[in-house]
Amino acid sequence: MHKLVLKPGREKSLKRRHPWVFSGAVAKVTGKPESGETIEIHASTGEFLAVAAYSPQSQIVARVWDWVKREIDADFFRGRIERALALRAHLLPTSDAARLVHAESDGLPGMVADRYGGIVVLQLSSAGAVRWRDALADALETVVRPKTIFERSDADVLALEGIEPRIGMLRGTAPPAQVTVDEAGATFEVDVPHGHKTGFYLDQRGNRLRLRELAAKREVLDCFAYTGGFTVNALIGGAATVTAIDSSGPALGLLARNVALNQLPQAECIEGDVFQVLRKMRDQARSFDLIVLDPPKFAPTAAHADRAARAYKDINLLAFKLLRPGGLLFTFSCSGGVSRDLFQKIVAGSALDAGVDAQIVEQLSAGADHPVALNFPEGEYLKGLVCRVAADSR
Numbered sequence: 001m002h003k004l005v006l007k008p009g010r011e012k013s014l015k016r017r018h019p020w021v022f023s024g025a026v027a028k029v030t031g032k033p034e035s036g037e038t039i040e041i042h043a044s045t046g047e048f049l050a051v052a053a054y055s056p057q058s059q060i061v062a063r064v065w066d067w068v069k070r071e072i073d074a075d076f077f078r079g080r081i082e083r084a085l086a087l088r089a090h091l092l093p094t095s096d097a098a099r100l101v102h103a104e105s106d107g108l109p110g111m112v113a114d115r116y117g118g119i120v121v122l123q124l125s126s127a128g129a130v131r132w133r134d135a136l137a138d139a140l141e142t143v144v145r146p147k148t149i150f151e152r153s154d155a156d157v158l159a160l161e162g163i164e165p166r167i168g169m170l171r172g173t174a175p176p177a178q179v180t181v182d183e184a185g186a187t188f189e190v191d192v193p194h195g196h197k198t199g200f201y202l203d204q205r206g207n208r209l210r211l212r213e214l215a216a217k218r219e220v221l222d223c224f225a226y227t228g229g230f231t232v233n234a235l236i237g238g239a240a241t242v243t244a245i246d247s248s249g250p251a252l253g254l255l256a257r258n259v260a261l262n263q264l265p266q267a268e269c270i271e272g273d274v275f276q277v278l279r280k281m282r283d284q285a286r287s288f289d290l291i292v293l294d295p296p297k298f299a300p301t302a303a304h305a306d307r308a309a310r311a312y313k314d315i316n317l318l319a320f321k322l323l324r325p326g327g328l329l330f331t332f333s334c335s336g337g338v339s340r341d342l343f344q345k346i347v348a349g350s351a352l353d354a355g356v357d358a359q360i361v362e363q364l365s366a367g368a369d370h371p372v373a374l375n376f377p378e379g380e381y382l383k384g385l386v387c388r389v390a391a392d393s394r
């Protein structure tokens with residue numbers, strides 16, 4: 001097996017079982033391993049540290065498969081997938097849509113598998129995972145026994161690994177044009193071939209249900225509404241009205257279908273840029289009792305944190321201005337480059353500049369099917385706060 005030898009002193013993070021090797025830490029690589037090939041990682045002293053997948057084009061030049069010397073083969077992947085499923089067996093009673101494998105946090109760097117009823121969607125995003133595509137699909141077929149395995153390997157990060165995107169069938173029968181899932185009594189149509197991520201934001205499941213519990217009789221504004229995850233739950237929860245904003249017409253089209261599928265009164269849909277629409281609403285002195293801000297990733301890495309912070313500040317400030325006294329703000333960041341701590345500071349600054357008195361009443365995160373391995377803090381990307389504007393504010 002080819003070896004990657006680290007520079008002196010650069011073995012510390014691996015010894016703490018962080019699964020990434022950055023290119024700057026590498027002293028030499030023996031032989032000429034191919035993209036995704038399994039290699040051994042050694043300290044400068046010659047000490048064995050891990051077996052990993054080699055990714056020559058990426059800044060993350062190796063991702064660890066295991067910390068003991070072992071063969072990486074079909075059995076290895078079957079074992080890891082079985083372990084990921086066992087973890088979830090007792091955690092997710094309320095939905096037939098769930099994340100089955102959450103990449104590094106499930107010991108499978110670069111591999112995400114999401115289940116939508118009888119369909120499993122596989123998303124590969126690292127050279128190692130792509131090299132093992134067939135073994136991963138076989139293992140999913142054996143362990144999960146879905147009708148269909150569909151591949152959605154088209155995440156932006158693929159380009160950093162020098163890998164071509166791939167979307168298409170992997171195993172089983174072609175998926176139906178419309179995939180419908182049930183989430184705690186709510187029905188959603190999911191667009192597996194074209195939707196965001198693998199089709200749906202599974203990470204917000206618990207937070208959508210929390211919103212359902214708090215929405216009764218409120219006038220709700222759902223910003224970055226996508227296909228209506230929060231909108232549908234607000235309506236099920238008895239919201240007086242829901243206004244949904246998104247820049248994507250097709251997403252709002254599916255939102256309206258999802259509202260109809262659940263036999264709920266339609267939401268007001270606004271196709272536009274949230275930054276502009278909120279300004280206009282402020283100028284029109286519109287107000288709401290509950291606002292959801294679930295924007296896309298403004299900062300994929302810490303390098304984008306400054307610009308992202310300004311964007312978060314802007315929308316949160318506008319939202320605080322639109323909230324009535326006693327109103328609730330569900331505000332999220334899914335940016336890996338913005339920590340929970342920083343996000344809370346940004347939201348605090350927004351409330352201050354908006355001139356409102358507000359409290360955090362709940363901290364939110366992704367659900368149990370998106371675990372965070374303790375040796376991989378990067379796995380905690382979704383941060384949410386529920387803030388309440390004081391009833392006597394202003």
Ligand code: SAH
Pocket residue numbers: 196200201204224225226227228229230245246247248251272273274275294295296
């Ligand atoms: N809340 C959704 C997920 C939101 S994903 C759910 O729970 O399912 C982010 C959404 O923001 C996408 O639908 C995208 O179309 C939309 N979006 C991105 N930038 C936007 C902008 N500036 N204004 C309005 N919508 C935007």
